[in-house]
Amino acid sequence: MSYRNQSDLYSEDNISKYPAIELLCKLGFEYISPEDCMVQRGSLYDVLLKDILRKQLNAINQFEFGGITYKFTADNVEKAIKDLDEPLTDGLVRTSEKIYDTLMLGKSYLEKLSDGTSKSFNLKYVDWEHPERNVYHITEEFSCDSWDKQKNARPDIVLFVNGIPFAVIECKAPTISEDQAVEQMIRNQGKDYIPQLFKYAQIVIATNKNAVKYATCGTGKNFWSVWHEEDIDWQNRLIEQHVAGRKPTAQDRSLVSLLSPDRLLKLTKYFTLYDGNIKKVCRYQQFFAVEEIIKTINTNDTAGNRQSGVIWHTQGSGKSLTMVMLAKYILEEMHSCNPKVVVVTDRKELDKQIAKTFAHTRLAPARATSGKHLIELINKGSADIITSIINKFNTVENSGLKNNSRDIFVLVDESHRSNYGSLATKMRAVFPNACYIGFTGTPLMKSEKNTMAKFGKLIHKYTIKDGVEDKAIVPLIYEGKFVDQNVDEENIDLWFNQVTKRLNDAQKADLRDKWSSIKRLASTDARIKRIALDINLHFTEGYKNTGFKAMLACNFKKDAIRYQKCFEQFGDLTTAVVISAPDMREGATEVDESNDDLVVSFWNKMMEQYGNADDYEETIKDKFIDGEIDILIVCSKLLTGFDAPRTQVLYIDKELKDHSLLQAIARTNRLYEGKDYGLIVDYRGLINKLDSAMEVYSGAGLEQFDSADIKGVIVDIMACVGRLRESYSHLCDVFAAIKNKEDTEEIEQFLADDEIRGKFYDALCVFGRALNSVINSEKVYGAFEKSEIAKYQAAFIFYSKVRRSVKIRYADSIDNREYEKQMQNLLDTHLSVVGVKQITNPVDILNRDELEKELEELGSPRSKADAITSHMTKSIKVHRDENPAYYDSFSKRIKEALEEYKNRVISEAEYLDKMKSIMADYRKGTTNITYPEKIKGNVHAQAFYGVITAVLDDQIDINENIDIISDIALEVTSIIQKHDTVDWQTNKEIHNKIAQNIDDMFYRLEKERGFAVDFDTIDKIIENVITVALRRFK
DSSP states (O other), X not given: OOOOOTTOTTSHIIIIIHHHHHHHXXXXXXXXXXXXXXHHHOSSSOOOOHHHHHHHHHHHOOXXXXXXXXXXXXXXXXXXXXXXXXXXXXXXXXXXXXXXHHHHHOEEEEEEOTTSOEEEEEEOSSOSSOGGGSOEEEEESOOEEOTTSSOEEOOSEEEEETTEEEEEEEEOOTTSOHHHHHHHHHHHHSTTSOHHHHTTOSEEEEEOSSOEEEEOTTOOGGGOBXXXXXXXXXXXXXXXXXXXXXXXXXXXXXHHHHHSHHHHHHHHHHSEEEETTEEEEOOHHHHHHHHHHHHHHTSBOTTSSBOOEEEEEOTTSOHHHHHHHHHXXXXXXXXXXXXXXXXXXXXXXXXXXXXXHHHHTTOOOEEOOSHHHHHHHHHHOOOSEEEEEGGGHHHHHHTTOOOOOSXXXXXXXXXXXXXXXXXXXXXXXXXXXXXXXXXXXXXXXXXXXXXXXXXXXXXXXXXXXXXXXTTSSOOEEEEEOOOOOOOOHHHHHHHHHHHTTTSOHHHHHHHHHHHHHHHHHHTHHHHHHHHHHHHHHHHHHHTTTTTOEEEEEESOHHHHHHHHHHHHHHOSOOEEEEOOOTTSOOSSTTOOOTTOHHHHHHHHHHHHHHSSHHHHHHHHHHHHHTTOOSEEEESSTTSSSOOOTTEEEEEEESOOOHHHHHHHHGGGOSOOTTOOOEEEEESSOOXXXXXXXXXXXXXXXXXXXXXXXXXXXXXXXXXXXXXXHHHHHHHHHHTTTOSOTTOHHHHHHHTTSHHHHHHHHHHHHHHHHHHHHHHTOHHHHTTSOHHHHHHHHHHHHHHHHHHHHHHHHTTOOOSSGGGHHXXXXXXXXXXXXXXXXXXOSOOOTTOHHHHHHHHHHOOSHHHHHHHHHHHHHHHHHHHGGGSHHHHHHHHHHHHHHHHHHHTTSSOHHHHHHHHHHHHHHHHHTOOSOOOOXXXXXXXXXXXXHHHHHHHHTTTSOTGGGHHHHHHHHHHHHHHHHHTXXXXXXXXXXXXXHHHHHHHHHHHHHHHHHOOOOOHHHHHHHHHHHHHHHHHHOO
16 A cells, blocks of 8 residues: 655655554554454444454464363453453553553463363463464554543554554654654543553654654653664664665664564563553663673583673663563573572662562562571572572571572672672582673773673673663763861871870871871861751752752761751751661771760660661651652762662762762662753762863772773763853744844733743743753852853743743643742742742632732733633633533633634723623623523533534424423433442443433334434434533543
């Protein structure tokens, strides 16, 4: 078939949709028209292609018993189709998980055998082992209704496997951002739209030909990914084979990589998982890491064991989930060799986190609680996955236990710490022939690269720069701060020499190495107060009430507690401290704090409050993750292996270097709604120098790394200078067509266009965030002339007022919701702006007092009339289906008033008076519609009377049949009320009963009263009645 219409090569269809369909058909999908799909679906709500699914369930399923091959009965096949269609009672993601389990595992059905007995056999929906036995279809403009028929959406392309929707694609023209397609896709998954399609979907794709993003159902906007194919030869081969007569596009390459039938099934089976209540599909680096690991472990090393190696995937890029996907792949794909997976970490909190991650994905691991327990788990061999801390191998090795299997796969987390040393040697003594796969989130230091070569090869890497470019993590911005302090060096040195005079030179040298800590402690109290004041001011002015949080890392437990006392005295922020017990060394290991009164007293208080150390730590972690704590103060705990995506700022007052430094700063690089960057504020001078390109840092902290490996880790705060100027220019460009840039009425009328208004909202948000970054940095602030900063501040204040005014005038919902708090914080804290209030959701037209307050903020009579028009129009749109005739009468009056004003029949003042009059009637429920006496006072019957007369108006004389139509409205009301049970809105069987009752009513009316209506009209009345009833009877 021919897809292309040459009239407009740059239209969405011609440049994106049709080439996608053409390519996917060549890849193995068979085209089926929307009309043919409709025949199989049965209704616009249903999405399964039931004829195809029915045929495939028969084709790919059979079972054997007693030497006889059977097919499933037709009843069981029908039951299987029905069972797959899980109701959305538990929400989209939970329902999707149930369907995913069914697709993976199949369902068991009782079948009667030839000997008269009955047994259960498993029926599968997809043949995962033989992809060629499945059938693949593609359609376009797949129109779907919402459950209440209030909304309809038409995804551009839907792909089916055995008649089940597996992928949904939204196409845009190159002139429109792919992000708009993402937003549309997310909207369509909402409960008020068409989630019944997305509960089956494994992959969703947004494309505009030049840019492509993919995700799975329920994925938030910030977490959509880009795919970079690493099997280039395979991709090129398919591109050359199937894309002819034109240059391949980014869309072509992504569709080949993600949706070639074999790849689609592999991504679904091995690389899709449920992490808590979040469905996740792999990022490309996770996919190719697992592919490379599988290739590696299927080759032998020089000793004849499976080849081992290391994975370096930067922190925040999903390293833990890569381990889960690998374990899943090994256990399912290599089951013939009875594989066992052991996940090893070196810290208790990491062990807990890994175990929790596995448990969320339904790969239930056995967590070794002690060395003895680890011995039992290894001896029994019953657990497919074991998680353990590396120090438990000490007990196991001492017991003499050894397992010589080469099919044990040891996944070592943070392998830069765990793979080397005596404990690692003992682990290898217990599993001498195992395959070891190390995972690290930080680059390997130069010295470690040689050690790694002995341990195994570098299997796959995904660098910090890769993560930032892919937007898998946010970029990090660095700001160094210097806190001056006076230390009495001379007297301290005299004291040192006095107390060490009996030591030899070697002992003095050893003590002198530790002396720097004591020197720093000499001014701790004053220094901590000074830094605490700076942090309090910085966070309160820049980040408080924005939804983002901070961590403060310090050297000593005592320091952490002192910092908290300072913040408590200030009274502006909520803080908490997480430390280990007093007798456990943490941070600066040379300092023993077990007898420090302040530390012991604090610890006892925590134990009294929380009961034990684990509950203390977990409770505060959860509070911080949930946003209840502004600043979390730590020493070493939680600087590694702790994910709190809302953390935007890390304040460092701690000696850190090498891996510890990289791991600590990565606490701020996780994605979160509205988060553009992570900020590192360094009070220790850890990073002395940024190179001229501001992309690589060197100095005391990171000189042990190869520069190529840490490229892109961090950028200097001064990069914000260019960002602010650029964002200001983009904001001004929105209003380039305005003649008088100070005429607020001209600006507001210009912003009547929804698209222009959207661009304005986006540009102002970007400008506001850039301005906020500058104002919160002394260094950057000082780089601007005062006049330039004043210009930017004045512009932000002016356009914020414009924004509020037009949002009232045009009754907009919140735009850029994730940035609302940040923008308000900028106005309140830095600009001290009076009168620009926080914008909330639009005021309801029926809320008289609140709407009057908003109208008072607007200037001209026209702007007030426009606001009333916008609010009423939106209210009517929301409520129309409750009583179409009633609400249409107000729409008609609004339209007439607007036309009179536009045609200059009435003045601005008269336009406002008319709109106020219409609004008053709307609030009182006064309308020019007259109802028959029989249904006066019965608002439900009046609503049904309206929709019935609307359908019958062009077929009969309404006035002559008022009496009978009134009776119909009353009986319809009675029918609906009879079926108004708890679940009636989503219960299709009840909908069918209502339809049958109404059909019977018209049959009876024809027999008894001679009132004949054709079947098509009856169907239309039933459809409209149910639509109205769904809105009125909730």
